[in-house]
Amino acid sequence: MSFSLLFPLTLLLLGGATLLVxxxxxxxSGRAVQVAEVxxxxxxxxxxEPEAEPPVxxxEPEARxxxxxxxxxxxxxxxxxxxxxxxxxxxxxxxxxxxRGADRLHEGIDIMAERGTPVRAAAPGIxxxxxxxxxxxxxxxxxxxxxxxxxYTHFDSFPEGLAVGQEVGTDTVIGxxxxxxxxxxxxxxxxxxxxxxxxxxxxxxxxxxxxxxLIDRSPAAP
Numbered sequence: 001m002s003f004s005l006l007f008p009l010t011l012l013l014l015g016g017a018t019l020l021v022x023x024x025x026x027x028x029s030g031r032a033v034q035v036a037e038v039x040x041x042x043x044x045x046x047x048x049e050p051e052a053e054p055p056v057x058x059x060e061p062e063a064r065x066x067x068x069x070x071x072x073x074x075x076x077x078x079x080x081x082x083x084x085x086x087x088x089x090x091x092x093x094x095x096x097x098x099x100r101g102a103d104r105l106h107e108g109i110d111i112m113a114e115r116g117t118p119v120r121a122a123a124p125g126i127x128x129x130x131x132x133x134x135x136x137x138x139x140x141x142x143x144x145x146x147x148x149x150x151x152y153t154h155f156d157s158f159p160e161g162l163a164v165g166q167e168v169g170t171d172t173v174i175g176x177x178x179x180x181x182x183x184x185x186x187x188x189x190x191x192x193x194x195x196x197x198x199x200x201x202x203x204x205x206x207x208x209x210x211x212x213x214l215i216d217r218s219p220a221a222p
Contacts, residue, residue: 078146080122080214081170084111084177084190089214096209107207108151108193109214115156115188117177121168122150122192122214130162136191137180142168149205151193154183 082089091112098106125144132138138155140162156178168174179188195205 078123078148078213080150080194080210081120081217082111082214083119083122083152083192084113085118085120087111087113087117089211089216092211092214094209094211096207096211107195108191109209109211111190111192112187113177113189115176115178117188118173119152119155119175119177119190121170121172121174122194122210123148124167124169125150127162127164127166127168127174130158130164133181135182137183138175138178139181140174142174147197149195149197151191151195153191153193154178154180154189156180156188 092109095106095109100106121142123142123144123146125142125146127140128143128149129139129141131141136153138158139151139153140155140158142150142152144150152175154177155175157176159173159175162174175190177188177190179186183189183191192210193207194210195207198204198206
């Protein structure tokens with residue numbers, strides 16, 4: 001067959017193929033989507049949130065203990081000046097709580113000094129009592145502005161003009177060292193006692209050792 005005959009035949013065949021392809025039914029859209037899904041690369045779609053890990057258990061909080069109730073007029077809140085002129089705290093023996101006879105304990109400390117040595121108030125307050133008794137001899141009781149009661153006893157004498165209700169400061173002379181009362185057989189000294197109030201009533205007091213809270217006067221009282 002000559003070339004002149006083959007060329008038109010080829011064009012005829014190609015045209016028919018084109019018609020066949022052009023008239024072929026298009027694939028269903030759903031199928032096209034499925035093919036696209038299969039052939040297309042996966043897209044990073046947001047997935048469900050990962051489950052939160054349970055918190056790691058920590059130590060239990062420490063239980064807070066209730067604050068201790070304060071004592072009645074705690075002695076640690078107070079200091080007292082040495083009441084006896086010229087005496088030093090370091091020279092005072094610790095005798096609080098020592099037996100005194102068969103039925104009582106020593107409710108204070110004894111500060112030794114020469115007879116007639118001035119005694120000054122260890123803390124400011126109001127004179128509550130100026131008394132003379134068989135046991136204490138000449139005594140002075142001062143109710144301090146701090147709520148404590150101060151007891152000074154075995155005086156040889158009182159200063160002129162000392163009276164109940166008088167305001168006293170730490171420089172006020174309230175007596176002179178002696179050994180009156182049941183201390184007549186001992187050397188002259190001041191018995192010094194400090195008491196704090198209790199809840200039992202206005203006349204209920206408790207003695208405590210004043211020595212740890214006693215401080216020297218500086219400068220020394222004249």
